[in-house]
Amino acid sequence: MTNPTPILQAKQVSKFFGGLTALDKVDFEVYPGEVVALLGDNGAGKSTLIKCVSGVYRPEHGEIFFNDQNITHHSPASIRDLGIETIYQDLALAENLDVGGNVFLGKEKKRNFLGLLRVLDDDFMRSEAAQVLERLDIHIPSLKQKLVNLSGGQRQAVAIARALYWNAKLLIMDEPTAALGVPEQRKVLALVRSLREHNIPVIIISHTMQDVLEVADRMVVMRRGRVVANLPRSQADAEILVKHIVGAAEVA
Ligand SMILES: Nc1ncnc2c1ncn2[C@@H]1O[C@H](COP(=O)(O)OP(=O)(O)O)[C@@H](O)[C@H]1O
Ligand SMILES: [Mg+2]
Known part of the structure:
Protein backbone atom coordinates (compact mmCIF):
# COMPACT_ATOMS: atom_id res chain seq x y z
CA MET A 1 0.00 0.00 0.00
CA THR A 2 2.84 2.43 0.66
CA ASN A 3 3.55 3.19 -2.95
CA PRO A 4 5.69 6.33 -3.05
CA THR A 5 4.34 7.82 -6.29
CA PRO A 6 0.73 8.96 -6.33
CA ILE A 7 -1.15 8.80 -9.62
CA LEU A 8 -3.14 11.86 -8.54
CA GLN A 9 -1.92 14.53 -6.18
CA ALA A 10 -3.74 17.68 -5.09
CA LYS A 11 -1.53 20.09 -3.18
CA GLN A 12 -2.92 22.88 -1.02
CA VAL A 13 -5.97 23.31 -3.20
CA SER A 14 -8.32 26.16 -2.26
CA LYS A 15 -11.58 27.08 -3.97
CA PHE A 16 -13.77 30.05 -3.11
CA PHE A 17 -17.31 30.89 -4.15
CA GLY A 18 -17.63 34.57 -3.40
CA GLY A 19 -16.96 34.83 0.32
CA LEU A 20 -17.39 31.12 0.91
CA THR A 21 -14.37 28.85 1.27
CA ALA A 22 -15.45 25.57 -0.31
CA LEU A 23 -11.93 24.08 -0.22
CA ASP A 24 -9.30 25.19 2.24
CA LYS A 25 -5.74 24.08 1.36
CA VAL A 26 -6.69 20.51 0.59
CA ASP A 27 -3.98 17.88 0.18
CA PHE A 28 -5.27 14.70 -1.41
CA GLU A 29 -3.57 11.75 -3.11
CA VAL A 30 -4.55 8.60 -4.92
CA TYR A 31 -2.02 5.81 -5.35
CA PRO A 32 -2.03 3.25 -8.17
CA GLY A 33 -4.74 0.63 -7.89
CA GLU A 34 -6.39 1.89 -4.72
CA VAL A 35 -10.01 2.69 -3.97
CA VAL A 36 -10.23 5.91 -1.99
CA ALA A 37 -13.46 6.92 -0.30
CA LEU A 38 -14.22 10.59 0.15
CA LEU A 39 -16.56 11.18 3.06
CA GLY A 40 -18.13 14.17 4.72
CA ASP A 41 -21.40 15.83 5.53
CA ASN A 42 -23.38 17.79 2.95
CA GLY A 43 -21.45 20.88 1.99
CA ALA A 44 -18.10 19.51 3.20
CA GLY A 45 -16.51 20.15 -0.20
CA LYS A 46 -16.37 16.65 -1.68
CA SER A 47 -17.98 17.47 -5.02
CA THR A 48 -16.02 20.70 -5.30
CA LEU A 49 -12.75 18.80 -4.87
CA ILE A 50 -13.80 16.29 -7.52
CA LYS A 51 -14.77 19.09 -9.88
CA CYS A 52 -11.38 20.71 -9.43
CA VAL A 53 -9.76 17.39 -10.38
CA SER A 54 -12.02 16.90 -13.41
CA GLY A 55 -11.46 20.46 -14.63
CA VAL A 56 -15.02 21.70 -14.07
CA TYR A 57 -13.73 24.22 -11.51
CA ARG A 58 -10.38 25.94 -11.38
CA PRO A 59 -8.94 26.29 -7.90
CA GLU A 60 -7.79 29.74 -6.81
CA HIS A 61 -4.79 28.27 -5.04
CA GLY A 62 -2.80 25.08 -5.15
CA GLU A 63 -1.94 22.58 -7.84
CA ILE A 64 -3.16 19.23 -9.07
CA PHE A 65 -0.88 16.66 -10.65
CA PHE A 66 -1.83 13.55 -12.58
CA ASN A 67 1.09 11.19 -13.19
CA ASP A 68 3.40 14.15 -12.54
CA GLN A 69 1.69 16.32 -15.15
CA ASN A 70 0.29 19.59 -13.82
CA ILE A 71 -3.41 19.53 -14.75
CA THR A 72 -4.53 22.44 -12.55
CA HIS A 73 -5.66 24.57 -15.45
CA HIS A 74 -6.62 21.92 -17.97
CA SER A 75 -10.07 21.81 -19.53
CA PRO A 76 -12.51 19.01 -18.68
CA ALA A 77 -12.01 17.57 -22.18
CA SER A 78 -8.23 17.44 -21.90
CA ILE A 79 -8.49 15.88 -18.44
CA ARG A 80 -10.76 13.17 -19.87
CA ASP A 81 -8.28 12.63 -22.66
CA LEU A 82 -5.63 11.94 -20.02
CA GLY A 83 -7.85 9.19 -18.63
CA ILE A 84 -9.63 10.76 -15.64
CA GLU A 85 -13.28 9.80 -15.99
CA THR A 86 -15.92 11.18 -13.66
CA ILE A 87 -19.32 9.58 -13.26
CA TYR A 88 -21.75 12.01 -11.72
CA GLN A 89 -24.98 11.02 -10.09
CA ASP A 90 -27.02 11.89 -13.17
CA LEU A 91 -24.65 9.67 -15.22
CA ALA A 92 -24.96 11.76 -18.39
CA LEU A 93 -26.21 8.86 -20.48
CA ALA A 94 -28.61 9.02 -23.41
CA GLU A 95 -31.92 7.43 -22.44
CA ASN A 96 -33.09 6.75 -25.97
CA LEU A 97 -29.91 5.03 -27.20
CA ASP A 98 -28.96 1.43 -26.61
CA VAL A 99 -25.99 0.20 -24.57
CA GLY A 100 -23.52 0.36 -27.48
CA GLY A 101 -24.67 3.86 -28.37
CA ASN A 102 -24.02 4.94 -24.81
CA VAL A 103 -20.57 3.42 -24.58
CA PHE A 104 -19.71 5.38 -27.73
CA LEU A 105 -21.65 8.50 -26.82
CA GLY A 106 -19.97 11.52 -28.37
CA LYS A 107 -17.43 9.28 -30.16
CA GLU A 108 -19.79 7.32 -32.39
CA LYS A 109 -18.45 4.79 -34.83
CA LYS A 110 -19.74 5.20 -38.37
CA ARG A 111 -19.50 3.01 -41.44
CA ASN A 112 -20.05 3.48 -45.15
CA LEU A 147 -31.17 2.89 -21.58
CA VAL A 148 -34.60 4.03 -20.46
CA ASN A 149 -35.54 0.36 -19.97
CA LEU A 150 -32.55 -0.52 -17.78
CA SER A 151 -32.39 -0.47 -14.01
CA GLY A 152 -30.33 2.06 -12.05
CA GLY A 153 -27.58 -0.46 -11.39
CA GLN A 154 -27.42 -1.48 -15.05
CA ARG A 155 -27.10 2.16 -16.10
CA GLN A 156 -24.32 2.65 -13.62
CA ALA A 157 -22.66 -0.40 -15.17
CA VAL A 158 -22.98 1.12 -18.64
CA ALA A 159 -21.38 4.36 -17.41
CA ILE A 160 -18.50 2.37 -15.89
CA ALA A 161 -18.17 0.26 -19.04
CA ARG A 162 -17.91 3.42 -21.10
CA ALA A 163 -15.15 4.76 -18.88
CA LEU A 164 -13.27 1.47 -19.05
CA TYR A 165 -13.66 1.19 -22.83
CA TRP A 166 -12.07 4.60 -23.27
CA ASN A 167 -9.13 3.54 -21.13
CA ALA A 168 -9.89 5.32 -17.89
CA LYS A 169 -6.80 5.53 -15.71
CA LEU A 170 -8.70 6.96 -12.75
CA LEU A 171 -12.42 6.68 -12.18
CA ILE A 172 -14.27 9.13 -9.97
CA MET A 173 -17.79 8.33 -8.78
CA ASP A 174 -19.85 10.94 -6.99
CA GLU A 175 -22.54 9.21 -4.91
CA PRO A 176 -22.93 6.24 -7.27
CA THR A 177 -25.30 4.27 -5.06
CA ALA A 178 -27.45 7.14 -3.77
CA ALA A 179 -30.45 6.48 -6.00
CA LEU A 180 -30.28 2.68 -6.03
CA GLY A 181 -32.01 -0.15 -4.22
CA VAL A 182 -29.95 -2.49 -2.08
CA PRO A 183 -29.29 -5.28 -4.65
CA GLU A 184 -28.22 -2.68 -7.19
CA GLN A 185 -25.94 -0.99 -4.68
CA ARG A 186 -24.23 -4.33 -4.18
CA LYS A 187 -23.71 -4.65 -7.92
CA VAL A 188 -22.10 -1.22 -8.12
CA LEU A 189 -19.77 -2.05 -5.25
CA ALA A 190 -18.85 -5.28 -7.01
CA LEU A 191 -18.02 -3.17 -10.07
CA VAL A 192 -15.76 -0.96 -8.01
CA ARG A 193 -13.92 -4.06 -6.81
CA SER A 194 -13.69 -5.28 -10.36
CA LEU A 195 -12.09 -1.98 -11.39
CA ARG A 196 -9.51 -2.39 -8.66
CA GLU A 197 -8.80 -5.88 -9.98
CA HIS A 198 -8.14 -4.24 -13.35
CA ASN A 199 -5.74 -1.97 -11.47
CA ILE A 200 -7.85 1.13 -12.12
CA PRO A 201 -7.91 3.42 -9.11
CA VAL A 202 -11.29 4.73 -7.98
CA ILE A 203 -12.36 7.72 -5.92
CA ILE A 204 -15.80 7.02 -4.51
CA ILE A 205 -17.92 9.61 -2.75
CA SER A 206 -20.61 8.04 -0.64
CA HIS A 207 -22.85 8.81 2.27
CA THR A 208 -23.31 5.13 2.99
CA MET A 209 -20.76 4.13 5.56
CA GLN A 210 -21.27 0.45 4.85
CA ASP A 211 -20.43 0.90 1.16
CA VAL A 212 -17.28 2.71 1.98
CA LEU A 213 -16.10 0.26 4.61
CA GLU A 214 -16.68 -2.57 2.16
CA VAL A 215 -14.78 -1.31 -0.84
CA ALA A 216 -12.32 1.40 0.12
CA ASP A 217 -8.64 0.87 0.86
CA ARG A 218 -8.38 4.34 2.33
CA MET A 219 -10.87 6.85 3.73
CA VAL A 220 -10.48 10.59 3.50
CA VAL A 221 -12.91 12.66 5.55
CA MET A 222 -13.67 16.28 4.71
CA ARG A 223 -15.33 18.80 6.93
CA ARG A 224 -16.00 22.43 6.07
CA GLY A 225 -13.62 22.42 3.13
CA ARG A 226 -10.75 20.71 4.93
CA VAL A 227 -9.37 17.21 5.04
CA VAL A 228 -9.78 16.19 8.69
CA ALA A 229 -8.86 12.51 8.48
CA ASN A 230 -6.95 10.20 6.16
CA LEU A 231 -7.16 6.62 7.34
CA PRO A 232 -6.22 3.25 5.88
CA ARG A 233 -9.04 0.71 5.99
CA SER A 234 -7.36 -1.09 8.88
CA GLN A 235 -7.67 2.01 11.09
CA ALA A 236 -11.20 2.96 10.13
CA ASP A 237 -14.54 1.88 11.50
CA ALA A 238 -17.97 3.47 11.33
CA GLU A 239 -17.68 5.06 14.75
CA ILE A 240 -14.35 6.77 14.07
CA LEU A 241 -15.49 7.97 10.67
CA VAL A 242 -18.73 9.44 12.00
CA LYS A 243 -16.79 11.30 14.66
CA HIS A 244 -14.57 12.85 12.04
CA ILE A 245 -17.55 13.65 9.83
CA VAL A 246 -19.42 15.51 12.57
CA GLY A 247 -16.29 17.04 14.04
CA ALA A 248 -16.33 15.21 17.35
CA ALA A 249 -13.12 13.21 16.87
CA GLU A 250 -11.10 15.51 19.11
CA VAL A 251 -13.32 14.76 22.11
CA ALA A 252 -13.25 11.01 21.52
N1 LIG B 1 -21.24 26.49 -7.84
C1 LIG B 1 -21.29 26.89 -6.56
N2 LIG B 1 -21.56 28.18 -6.24
C2 LIG B 1 -21.59 28.57 -4.95
N3 LIG B 1 -21.35 27.76 -3.90
C3 LIG B 1 -21.08 26.49 -4.16
C4 LIG B 1 -21.04 25.97 -5.49
N4 LIG B 1 -20.73 24.65 -5.43
C5 LIG B 1 -20.61 24.34 -4.13
N5 LIG B 1 -20.82 25.44 -3.36
C6 LIG B 1 -20.71 25.48 -1.90
O1 LIG B 1 -19.46 24.94 -1.54
C7 LIG B 1 -19.59 24.13 -0.38
C8 LIG B 1 -19.13 22.73 -0.70
O2 LIG B 1 -20.10 22.13 -1.55
P1 LIG B 1 -19.93 20.69 -2.18
O3 LIG B 1 -18.55 20.53 -2.67
O4 LIG B 1 -21.02 20.49 -3.14
O5 LIG B 1 -20.15 19.75 -0.90
P2 LIG B 1 -20.42 18.18 -0.81
O6 LIG B 1 -20.25 17.60 -2.17
O7 LIG B 1 -19.42 17.69 0.18
O8 LIG B 1 -21.81 18.04 -0.28
C9 LIG B 1 -21.02 24.23 0.07
O9 LIG B 1 -21.11 25.24 1.05
C10 LIG B 1 -21.73 24.60 -1.20
O10 LIG B 1 -22.92 25.33 -0.92
MG1 LIG C 1 -21.61 16.54 -3.38
Whole structure:
Protein backbone atom coordinates (compact mmCIF):
# COMPACT_ATOMS: atom_id res chain seq x y z
CA MET A 1 0.00 0.00 0.00
CA THR A 2 2.84 2.43 0.66
CA ASN A 3 3.55 3.19 -2.95
CA PRO A 4 5.69 6.33 -3.05
CA THR A 5 4.34 7.82 -6.29
CA PRO A 6 0.73 8.96 -6.33
CA ILE A 7 -1.15 8.80 -9.62
CA LEU A 8 -3.14 11.86 -8.54
CA GLN A 9 -1.92 14.53 -6.18
CA ALA A 10 -3.74 17.68 -5.09
CA LYS A 11 -1.53 20.09 -3.18
CA GLN A 12 -2.92 22.88 -1.02
CA VAL A 13 -5.97 23.31 -3.20
CA SER A 14 -8.32 26.16 -2.26
CA LYS A 15 -11.58 27.08 -3.97
CA PHE A 16 -13.77 30.05 -3.11
CA PHE A 17 -17.31 30.89 -4.15
CA GLY A 18 -17.63 34.57 -3.40
CA GLY A 19 -16.96 34.83 0.32
CA LEU A 20 -17.39 31.12 0.91
CA THR A 21 -14.37 28.85 1.27
CA ALA A 22 -15.45 25.57 -0.31
CA LEU A 23 -11.93 24.08 -0.22
CA ASP A 24 -9.30 25.19 2.24
CA LYS A 25 -5.74 24.08 1.36
CA VAL A 26 -6.69 20.51 0.59
CA ASP A 27 -3.98 17.88 0.18
CA PHE A 28 -5.27 14.70 -1.41
CA GLU A 29 -3.57 11.75 -3.11
CA VAL A 30 -4.55 8.60 -4.92
CA TYR A 31 -2.02 5.81 -5.35
CA PRO A 32 -2.03 3.25 -8.17
CA GLY A 33 -4.74 0.63 -7.89
CA GLU A 34 -6.39 1.89 -4.72
CA VAL A 35 -10.01 2.69 -3.97
CA VAL A 36 -10.23 5.91 -1.99
CA ALA A 37 -13.46 6.92 -0.30
CA LEU A 38 -14.22 10.59 0.15
CA LEU A 39 -16.56 11.18 3.06
CA GLY A 40 -18.13 14.17 4.72
CA ASP A 41 -21.40 15.83 5.53
CA ASN A 42 -23.38 17.79 2.95
CA GLY A 43 -21.45 20.88 1.99
CA ALA A 44 -18.10 19.51 3.20
CA GLY A 45 -16.51 20.15 -0.20
CA LYS A 46 -16.37 16.65 -1.68
CA SER A 47 -17.98 17.47 -5.02
CA THR A 48 -16.02 20.70 -5.30
CA LEU A 49 -12.75 18.80 -4.87
CA ILE A 50 -13.80 16.29 -7.52
CA LYS A 51 -14.77 19.09 -9.88
CA CYS A 52 -11.38 20.71 -9.43
CA VAL A 53 -9.76 17.39 -10.38
CA SER A 54 -12.02 16.90 -13.41
CA GLY A 55 -11.46 20.46 -14.63
CA VAL A 56 -15.02 21.70 -14.07
CA TYR A 57 -13.73 24.22 -11.51
CA ARG A 58 -10.38 25.94 -11.38
CA PRO A 59 -8.94 26.29 -7.90
CA GLU A 60 -7.79 29.74 -6.81
CA HIS A 61 -4.79 28.27 -5.04
CA GLY A 62 -2.80 25.08 -5.15
CA GLU A 63 -1.94 22.58 -7.84
CA ILE A 64 -3.16 19.23 -9.07
CA PHE A 65 -0.88 16.66 -10.65
CA PHE A 66 -1.83 13.55 -12.58
CA ASN A 67 1.09 11.19 -13.19
CA ASP A 68 3.40 14.15 -12.54
CA GLN A 69 1.69 16.32 -15.15
CA ASN A 70 0.29 19.59 -13.82
CA ILE A 71 -3.41 19.53 -14.75
CA THR A 72 -4.53 22.44 -12.55
CA HIS A 73 -5.66 24.57 -15.45
CA HIS A 74 -6.62 21.92 -17.97
CA SER A 75 -10.07 21.81 -19.53
CA PRO A 76 -12.51 19.01 -18.68
CA ALA A 77 -12.01 17.57 -22.18
CA SER A 78 -8.23 17.44 -21.90
CA ILE A 79 -8.49 15.88 -18.44
CA ARG A 80 -10.76 13.17 -19.87
CA ASP A 81 -8.28 12.63 -22.66
CA LEU A 82 -5.63 11.94 -20.02
CA GLY A 83 -7.85 9.19 -18.63
CA ILE A 84 -9.63 10.76 -15.64
CA GLU A 85 -13.28 9.80 -15.99
CA THR A 86 -15.92 11.18 -13.66
CA ILE A 87 -19.32 9.58 -13.26
CA TYR A 88 -21.75 12.01 -11.72
CA GLN A 89 -24.98 11.02 -10.09
CA ASP A 90 -27.02 11.89 -13.17
CA LEU A 91 -24.65 9.67 -15.22
CA ALA A 92 -24.96 11.76 -18.39
CA LEU A 93 -26.21 8.86 -20.48
CA ALA A 94 -28.61 9.02 -23.41
CA GLU A 95 -31.92 7.43 -22.44
CA ASN A 96 -33.09 6.75 -25.97
CA LEU A 97 -29.91 5.03 -27.20
CA ASP A 98 -28.96 1.43 -26.61
CA VAL A 99 -25.99 0.20 -24.57
CA GLY A 100 -23.52 0.36 -27.48
CA GLY A 101 -24.67 3.86 -28.37
CA ASN A 102 -24.02 4.94 -24.81
CA VAL A 103 -20.57 3.42 -24.58
CA PHE A 104 -19.71 5.38 -27.73
CA LEU A 105 -21.65 8.50 -26.82
CA GLY A 106 -19.97 11.52 -28.37
CA LYS A 107 -17.43 9.28 -30.16
CA GLU A 108 -19.79 7.32 -32.39
CA LYS A 109 -18.45 4.79 -34.83
CA LYS A 110 -19.74 5.20 -38.37
CA ARG A 111 -19.50 3.01 -41.44
CA ASN A 112 -20.05 3.48 -45.15
CA PHE A 113 -23.51 2.63 -46.42
CA LEU A 114 -23.97 2.03 -50.18
CA GLY A 115 -20.53 3.52 -50.61
CA LEU A 116 -21.80 7.04 -49.98
CA LEU A 117 -23.56 7.62 -46.73
CA ARG A 118 -21.92 7.48 -43.35
CA VAL A 119 -24.26 5.71 -40.96
CA LEU A 120 -23.86 4.61 -37.35
CA ASP A 121 -22.20 1.23 -37.03
CA ASP A 122 -24.54 -0.16 -34.39
CA ASP A 123 -23.25 -3.73 -34.68
CA PHE A 124 -19.66 -2.70 -34.10
CA MET A 125 -20.59 -0.52 -31.13
CA ARG A 126 -22.74 -3.24 -29.62
CA SER A 127 -20.09 -5.90 -29.96
CA GLU A 128 -17.41 -3.66 -28.48
CA ALA A 129 -19.79 -2.80 -25.63
CA ALA A 130 -20.47 -6.50 -25.09
CA GLN A 131 -16.75 -7.18 -24.71
CA VAL A 132 -16.19 -4.50 -22.12
CA LEU A 133 -19.30 -5.56 -20.17
CA GLU A 134 -17.95 -9.10 -20.23
CA ARG A 135 -14.63 -7.92 -18.82
CA LEU A 136 -16.53 -6.35 -15.96
CA ASP A 137 -18.70 -9.44 -15.54
CA ILE A 138 -21.85 -7.42 -16.19
CA HIS A 139 -24.86 -9.14 -17.70
CA ILE A 140 -27.42 -7.05 -19.51
CA PRO A 141 -30.04 -9.27 -21.17
CA SER A 142 -30.21 -7.40 -24.45
CA LEU A 143 -27.75 -4.80 -25.61
CA LYS A 144 -30.41 -3.53 -27.98
CA GLN A 145 -32.37 -2.27 -24.99
CA LYS A 146 -32.62 1.46 -24.76
CA LEU A 147 -31.17 2.89 -21.58
CA VAL A 148 -34.60 4.03 -20.46
CA ASN A 149 -35.54 0.36 -19.97
CA LEU A 150 -32.55 -0.52 -17.78
CA SER A 151 -32.39 -0.47 -14.01
CA GLY A 152 -30.33 2.06 -12.05
CA GLY A 153 -27.58 -0.46 -11.39
CA GLN A 154 -27.42 -1.48 -15.05
CA ARG A 155 -27.10 2.16 -16.10
CA GLN A 156 -24.32 2.65 -13.62
CA ALA A 157 -22.66 -0.40 -15.17
CA VAL A 158 -22.98 1.12 -18.64
CA ALA A 159 -21.38 4.36 -17.41
CA ILE A 160 -18.50 2.37 -15.89
CA ALA A 161 -18.17 0.26 -19.04
CA ARG A 162 -17.91 3.42 -21.10
CA ALA A 163 -15.15 4.76 -18.88
CA LEU A 164 -13.27 1.47 -19.05
CA TYR A 165 -13.66 1.19 -22.83
CA TRP A 166 -12.07 4.60 -23.27
CA ASN A 167 -9.13 3.54 -21.13
CA ALA A 168 -9.89 5.32 -17.89
CA LYS A 169 -6.80 5.53 -15.71
CA LEU A 170 -8.70 6.96 -12.75
CA LEU A 171 -12.42 6.68 -12.18
CA ILE A 172 -14.27 9.13 -9.97
CA MET A 173 -17.79 8.33 -8.78
CA ASP A 174 -19.85 10.94 -6.99
CA GLU A 175 -22.54 9.21 -4.91
CA PRO A 176 -22.93 6.24 -7.27
CA THR A 177 -25.30 4.27 -5.06
CA ALA A 178 -27.45 7.14 -3.77
CA ALA A 179 -30.45 6.48 -6.00
CA LEU A 180 -30.28 2.68 -6.03
CA GLY A 181 -32.01 -0.15 -4.22
CA VAL A 182 -29.95 -2.49 -2.08
CA PRO A 183 -29.29 -5.28 -4.65
CA GLU A 184 -28.22 -2.68 -7.19
CA GLN A 185 -25.94 -0.99 -4.68
CA ARG A 186 -24.23 -4.33 -4.18
CA LYS A 187 -23.71 -4.65 -7.92
CA VAL A 188 -22.10 -1.22 -8.12
CA LEU A 189 -19.77 -2.05 -5.25
CA ALA A 190 -18.85 -5.28 -7.01
CA LEU A 191 -18.02 -3.17 -10.07
CA VAL A 192 -15.76 -0.96 -8.01
CA ARG A 193 -13.92 -4.06 -6.81
CA SER A 194 -13.69 -5.28 -10.36
CA LEU A 195 -12.09 -1.98 -11.39
CA ARG A 196 -9.51 -2.39 -8.66
CA GLU A 197 -8.80 -5.88 -9.98
CA HIS A 198 -8.14 -4.24 -13.35
CA ASN A 199 -5.74 -1.97 -11.47
CA ILE A 200 -7.85 1.13 -12.12
CA PRO A 201 -7.91 3.42 -9.11
CA VAL A 202 -11.29 4.73 -7.98
CA ILE A 203 -12.36 7.72 -5.92
CA ILE A 204 -15.80 7.02 -4.51
CA ILE A 205 -17.92 9.61 -2.75
CA SER A 206 -20.61 8.04 -0.64
CA HIS A 207 -22.85 8.81 2.27
CA THR A 208 -23.31 5.13 2.99
CA MET A 209 -20.76 4.13 5.56
CA GLN A 210 -21.27 0.45 4.85
CA ASP A 211 -20.43 0.90 1.16
CA VAL A 212 -17.28 2.71 1.98
CA LEU A 213 -16.10 0.26 4.61
CA GLU A 214 -16.68 -2.57 2.16
CA VAL A 215 -14.78 -1.31 -0.84
CA ALA A 216 -12.32 1.40 0.12
CA ASP A 217 -8.64 0.87 0.86
CA ARG A 218 -8.38 4.34 2.33
CA MET A 219 -10.87 6.85 3.73
CA VAL A 220 -10.48 10.59 3.50
CA VAL A 221 -12.91 12.66 5.55
CA MET A 222 -13.67 16.28 4.71
CA ARG A 223 -15.33 18.80 6.93
CA ARG A 224 -16.00 22.43 6.07
CA GLY A 225 -13.62 22.42 3.13
CA ARG A 226 -10.75 20.71 4.93
CA VAL A 227 -9.37 17.21 5.04
CA VAL A 228 -9.78 16.19 8.69
CA ALA A 229 -8.86 12.51 8.48
CA ASN A 230 -6.95 10.20 6.16
CA LEU A 231 -7.16 6.62 7.34
CA PRO A 232 -6.22 3.25 5.88
CA ARG A 233 -9.04 0.71 5.99
CA SER A 234 -7.36 -1.09 8.88
CA GLN A 235 -7.67 2.01 11.09
CA ALA A 236 -11.20 2.96 10.13
CA ASP A 237 -14.54 1.88 11.50
CA ALA A 238 -17.97 3.47 11.33
CA GLU A 239 -17.68 5.06 14.75
CA ILE A 240 -14.35 6.77 14.07
CA LEU A 241 -15.49 7.97 10.67
CA VAL A 242 -18.73 9.44 12.00
CA LYS A 243 -16.79 11.30 14.66
CA HIS A 244 -14.57 12.85 12.04
CA ILE A 245 -17.55 13.65 9.83
CA VAL A 246 -19.42 15.51 12.57
CA GLY A 247 -16.29 17.04 14.04
CA ALA A 248 -16.33 15.21 17.35
CA ALA A 249 -13.12 13.21 16.87
CA GLU A 250 -11.10 15.51 19.11
CA VAL A 251 -13.32 14.76 22.11
CA ALA A 252 -13.25 11.01 21.52
N1 LIG B 1 -21.24 26.49 -7.84
C1 LIG B 1 -21.29 26.89 -6.56
N2 LIG B 1 -21.56 28.18 -6.24
C2 LIG B 1 -21.59 28.57 -4.95
N3 LIG B 1 -21.35 27.76 -3.90
C3 LIG B 1 -21.08 26.49 -4.16
C4 LIG B 1 -21.04 25.97 -5.49
N4 LIG B 1 -20.73 24.65 -5.43
C5 LIG B 1 -20.61 24.34 -4.13
N5 LIG B 1 -20.82 25.44 -3.36
C6 LIG B 1 -20.71 25.48 -1.90
O1 LIG B 1 -19.46 24.94 -1.54
C7 LIG B 1 -19.59 24.13 -0.38
C8 LIG B 1 -19.13 22.73 -0.70
O2 LIG B 1 -20.10 22.13 -1.55
P1 LIG B 1 -19.93 20.69 -2.18
O3 LIG B 1 -18.55 20.53 -2.67
O4 LIG B 1 -21.02 20.49 -3.14
O5 LIG B 1 -20.15 19.75 -0.90
P2 LIG B 1 -20.42 18.18 -0.81
O6 LIG B 1 -20.25 17.60 -2.17
O7 LIG B 1 -19.42 17.69 0.18
O8 LIG B 1 -21.81 18.04 -0.28
C9 LIG B 1 -21.02 24.23 0.07
O9 LIG B 1 -21.11 25.24 1.05
C10 LIG B 1 -21.73 24.60 -1.20
O10 LIG B 1 -22.92 25.33 -0.92
MG1 LIG C 1 -21.61 16.54 -3.38
